[in-house]
Amino acid sequence: MIKLILQNKLVFILVHLAFGYLGTFSFFPKIFGFGIILIPIYFIFNSKNENEEALLFAAYIVGAEVYIRMTSGFIFYETGKYIVILYLLLGMFVGKFKQIFSVQYVFYLLLLLLGIIFTKVPEGESLRKNILFNLSGPIVLGISAIYCYQRKVSAQRLMDVLYFMLLPLFSMIIYLYFRTPDLSEIVFGGEANFKTSGGFGPNQVATAIGLGMFILTVYILSNKQLTGLIYIAAIFLIYFSYRGLLTFSRGGILTAIISIAFFVVFFLMYKKISFTKFFRYLMLALVFILSIWIYTLDITNGMLNNRYTGKNAIGVQKDITTGRVDILKIQMGNFLENPLGIGVGNGKYERLKKGEAITAASHNEVGRLLEEHGYIGFILLITLITIPLFNFLKGNSYQKAFIIAFYLIWFLTINHSAMRIALPGFVYALSLLNITNIDELENTEDENLMIAENEY
Structure with missing residues (x-):
């Protein structure tokens, strides 16, 4: 099945575009949700994870999670995270143990669970849901990191992982198209827009779209065949960027732009591109970005500019972080007052108790770790930040390109969206891979480029 999908990339992209339309019908999401849970389990067991089926299907779930959440395809809200954990555990236990055993991430998981000891929730609140909501994302990171730590994965297989992540994002993009009202009927303001996000959380939608933007850029730059024609991939990238801007959620789009840069x-350092060619690429990218920005700015009656500069609908400057810095200040105060932490998920209840103006759950995983886990959280944070950097330092420019991009996607995402979805934890783990067989991929890229040149 894996081979069939990878040999027919455009066909399966079209299939997923159809899935996006089918998502607008009530019967489809549950069928799709159950299907993508059960079918991969069979293939992982049957193949004994010989060809990294667990990693590929986990990547698919990561890409599909937001789409399935917005269509209510899973019975439980956090199912996507549980399935990623399940696939990777199956991959480790039914297949050969290909990675170096990572004691660091085993300790990370154990220390993470210590925060549960101090957890107390008000009467009427669910302790179980509170813990799972806050720890399921970090646990995805821990299990993914154990699976990926120094695991040898060929450059070609890494591209396949990105393709599997990208497939369900096509479904989400088409679903957004059918679920968005006529843009002329939407009153754009200075806030994230639920109507252009399929009625779902714009933050999560923009984060997923940003991932798609990054993957499409990687395929275009690598001259890898995604659709057979590089121009089609470029059109997809333009549309992803446009839909991302329309959400009016900045974090996911800025994360994509920084990671891509x-x-x-x-x-380009790996390719040894001359300054002249680099300058040409830079100018082309700027034209591309400005064109999409100006077009979307016009459609939103100039409100896009207000959103990205932190102004409201009438142009008055407001907090550009929408309260995130205020929450972070409170979290730092709680961290200093409670060196052992206040307990998992207790942050919003502490803010309620003290009568703070902002009582929402934290969107910043760094602040949450420090506030709720105390000095143990500080140790966990330092561990997460430093380990991928060692992998980065010993890699060549090709490996560094992927490692730094994955690392930035993780770090920037957890600072604006915490770990609400499986994406940041899984992508973090990809920065720990030992990418091999780069020369084989280079030869394939050269062949693809020659084919493309002959066609034109």
Whole structure:
């Protein structure tokens, strides 16, 4: 099945575009949700994870999670995270143990669970849901990191992982198209827009779209066949960028832009591109970005500019972080007052108790770790930040391009969206891979480029 999918990339992209339309019908999401849970389990067991089926299908779930949440395809809200954990555990236990055993991430998981000891929730609140909501994302990171730590994965297989992540994002993009009202009927303001996000959380939608933007850019720069024609991939990238801007959620789009910029720098260093060619690429990218920005700015009656500069609908400057810095200040105060932490998920209840103006759950995983886990959280944070950097330092420019991009996607995402979805934890783990057989991929890229040149 894996081979069939990878040999027919455009066909399966079209299939997933159809899935996006089918998602608008009530009967489809549950069928799709159950299907993508059960079918991969069979293939992982049957193949004994010989070809990294567990990693590929986990990547697919990561890409599909937001789409399935917005269509209510899973019975439980956090199912996507549980399935990623299940697939990777199956991959480790039914297949050969290919990675170096990571004691660091085993301790990370054990120390993470210590925060449960101090957890107390008000009467009427669910302790179980409170813990799972806050720890399921970090646990996805821990299990994914154990699976990926120094695991040898070929450059070609890594591209396949990105393709599997990208497939369900096509479904989400088409679903957004059918679920968004006529843009002329939407009153755009200075806040994230639920109507252009399929009625779902714009933050999560923009984060998923940003991932799609990054993957499409990687395929275009690598001259890898995604649709057979590089121009079609470029059109997809333009549409992803446009839909991302329409959400009016900045974090996911800025994360994509920053990650792409770092990837491009190291990738071009690996390719030994001359300054002239680099300048040409830079100008092309700027034209591309400005064109999409100006077009979307016009459609939103100039409100896009207000949103990205932190102004409201009438142009008055407001807190550009929408309260995130205020919450972070409170979290730092609680961290200093409670060196052992206040307990998992207790942050919003502490803010309620003290009568703070902002009582929402934290969107910043760094602040949450420090506030709720105390000095143990500080140790966990330092561990997470430093380990991928060692992998980065010993890699060549090609490996560095991917490692730094994955690392930035993780770090920037957890600072604006915490770990609400499986994406940041899983992508973090990809920065720990030992990417091999780069020369084989290079030869394939050269062949693809020659084919493309002959066609035109």
